[in-house]
Amino acid sequence: MCDGLVQHVSSKDSLAYFAQRDTSGSRFGTPVTPLDLHETPPPKPQERHSLIKPNMQVSAIRRRGGHLECIKVRWGWSPIWSVGTMPPLTHLPLHLVMRSKVFDPIKHEGRVLVAVEGWYESQEPSSPSQAPHLAYMTSRQSAPIFLAALAQASETPFGCDGLALVTYGDIAHQQQRVLAFSAEDALDWLEPELGWEQAQQLAARLNGAQPHLEPTTKNQRPAQGGL
Structure with missing residues (x-):
């Protein structure tokens, strides 16, 4: 589960990664490019000016009228049916x-x-005597990682507006991970004709394409001043 985001590049700048992408045809059913993720030590404190936690504003990309646009929205969605009864939703299982x-x-x-x-995600200890720790996940490539999310962003700001990251994984054992794409595959998430059976298949293929993540250090904690 994601506990914090590092967003140095704005969504407006990251649109450049999609400039050469031909979106005239659907690519559903094609192989997913493996996203080579690995765990690294947390960024140094001076590099954390773009650390985003729940209830903070985050930049996002959406499709409207056939065009991509950038929006700013709070990380934490409060559906109208949940206001006053539960905290904002930061994650939603697919x-x-x-x-x-x-x-x-x-x-x-x-x-x-x-x-x-990159993002911080909670890592369960390998034994009961060890405390949980936060791992910083990032890509070995220089391009951004694109996380799938759902957002309510009204033209006129509304108290229910917000964003929730989409997760997938082992339901039985409640092991969920964020749905992360490389730039080559990210726009499939925004395809208007994307059906939810196809979305489930996409998540399943990603689960098989992404390498198994092994911690590089145990009980790694961010430096003071981080999460």
């Missing part, structure tokens, strides 16, 4: 979104991408 009709409006109109340099 299988839950697919199964429940309450998410119909946002899953059709609210799919967005969040361009990040």
